[in-house]
Amino acid sequence: MTDLHTSGAATGTGDRSRPRFALPALCATQITSWGIVYYAFPVLNPQITAATRWPAGATTAAFSAALLVSALAGIRVGSIIDRHGPRTLMTAGSVLGVLSILIVAAAPNLPVFAAGWILAGGAMAATFYQPAFAALTRWYAPSHVRALTIVTLAGGLASTVFAPATAALADHLSWRATYAVLALVLAVVTIPAHALALKGPWPGAPATLPHAGGGAGGIRRSRPFLMLACALTLSAFSVYAVVISLVPLLLERGFTTAEAAWALGLGGAGQTLGRTLYATLARRTGVTARTTTLIALGGITTAALALVPGPYALLAALAVAAGTVRGNLTLLQATAITDRWGPTHYGHLSGLLAAPATAASALAPFAGAALAPPLGGYPQLFTLLALVSAVAALIAAAGATSKR
Numbered sequence: 001m002t003d004l005h006t007s008g009a010a011t012g013t014g015d016r017s018r019p020r021f022a023l024p025a026l027c028a029t030q031i032t033s034w035g036i037v038y039y040a041f042p043v044l045n046p047q048i049t050a051a052t053r054w055p056a057g058a059t060t061a062a063f064s065a066a067l068l069v070s071a072l073a074g075i076r077v078g079s080i081i082d083r084h085g086p087r088t089l090m091t092a093g094s095v096l097g098v099l100s101i102l103i104v105a106a107a108p109n110l111p112v113f114a115a116g117w118i119l120a121g122g123a124m125a126a127t128f129y130q131p132a133f134a135a136l137t138r139w140y141a142p143s144h145v146r147a148l149t150i151v152t153l154a155g156g157l158a159s160t161v162f163a164p165a166t167a168a169l170a171d172h173l174s175w176r177a178t179y180a181v182l183a184l185v186l187a188v189v190t191i192p193a194h195a196l197a198l199k200g201p202w203p204g205a206p207a208t209l210p211h212a213g214g215g216a217g218g219i220r221r222s223r224p225f226l227m228l229a230c231a232l233t234l235s236a237f238s239v240y241a242v243v244i245s246l247v248p249l250l251l252e253r254g255f256t257t258a259e260a261a262w263a264l265g266l267g268g269a270g271q272t273l274g275r276t277l278y279a280t281l282a283r284r285t286g287v288t289a290r291t292t293t294l295i296a297l298g299g300i301t302t303a304a305l306a307l308v309p310g311p312y313a314l315l316a317a318l319a320v321a322a323g324t325v326r327g328n329l330t331l332l333q334a335t336a337i338t339d340r341w342g343p344t345h346y347g348h349l350s351g352l353l354a355a356p357a358t359a360a361s362a363l364a365p366f367a368g369a370a371l372a373p374p375l376g377g378y379p380q381l382f383t384l385l386a387l388v389s390a391v392a393a394l395i396a397a398a399g400a401t402s403k404r
Helices: 022-052 056-084 087-106 110-127 129-140 144-156 158-172 175-197 215-220 223-252 257-284 287-307 312-341 346-375 378-398
Strands: none
Touching: 022 056, 022 087, 022 110, 022 129, 022 144, 022 158, 022 175, 056 087, 056 110, 056 129, 056 346, 087 110, 087 129, 087 175, 110 129, 129 144, 129 312, 129 346, 144 158, 144 257, 144 312, 158 175, 215 346, 223 257, 223 287, 223 312, 223 346, 223 378, 257 312, 287 312, 287 378, 312 346, 346 378
């Protein structure tokens, strides 16, 4: 298969049309957008439910609805970026994000609170990774893997920056005032960054790779695309269920809340490490082997967490290993389209590919919590999730278009 990481034949115009500050601007907006629209909620939700008496399940469901809306809207977002570029859409998404957070902050009742989160789902679709990936893939080809790695490393800092910042604000302000301050930060950082730094000509669509006949319609209906989407969806379900369930797994095994939280945090550090390694991995492995191996490794680390009861240092090391795999899987999905079919319809096809995976990641926390009791506990849940990843790896191998 053509090596899209080194050959520019099918990858657009590169430096000639690349806005100078697009990459640093997208790094800043990914940190801020993820930090405020996504990571602030789990920090503030206990205060929200305590102050309003709204059920925690209902407020969490509203947030999950935002993720589902984001998955569906992302399909249309990708098509728009393919045709017109990211500037107008991502700027509008930033404005919508600010408005949605202000609605959440001012919500007098649960239905308005939920409506604010549904609007936030549209903002997520227009400002999170997928539109940034589409912009960088077109502008930075053939060096797009490096650009994608940089922006995901920045996005990985969102929780590091904004979780403690949100907690610090909440120590002195109500949850409503905290969200209002965060909305102001979101407006100041992301609206001008998207409006000014993404100015520049949008490169024309490059030629589709020879083996990717039938255009976007043919690709999205093809067996390889559908099986890849299925594999990544099952993998995302398993990975996100593991992230959410790691703390209760360790608590069930007798470790303290602080120890469980540190293990989760170390997993985040492993995720950052994994993203720094992906470019080297992409140069040295074929697309089929890389996809199958990374998904399988997700299952292996999950199985290890299910089977190893301790000591704590070993479980922490396994959390780091699982995070490293998870960081690679983020970039695996970001490059899945260009690796197989080229960047011609990247936005549209990437949106279609990401939609079921995003929906699965939204449902995974609820599914994991619901399945653990009837299965007999969290170790048994992790065993099931490891099997899900194994099935995903088999599907990825069976649906491969070709070998590199």
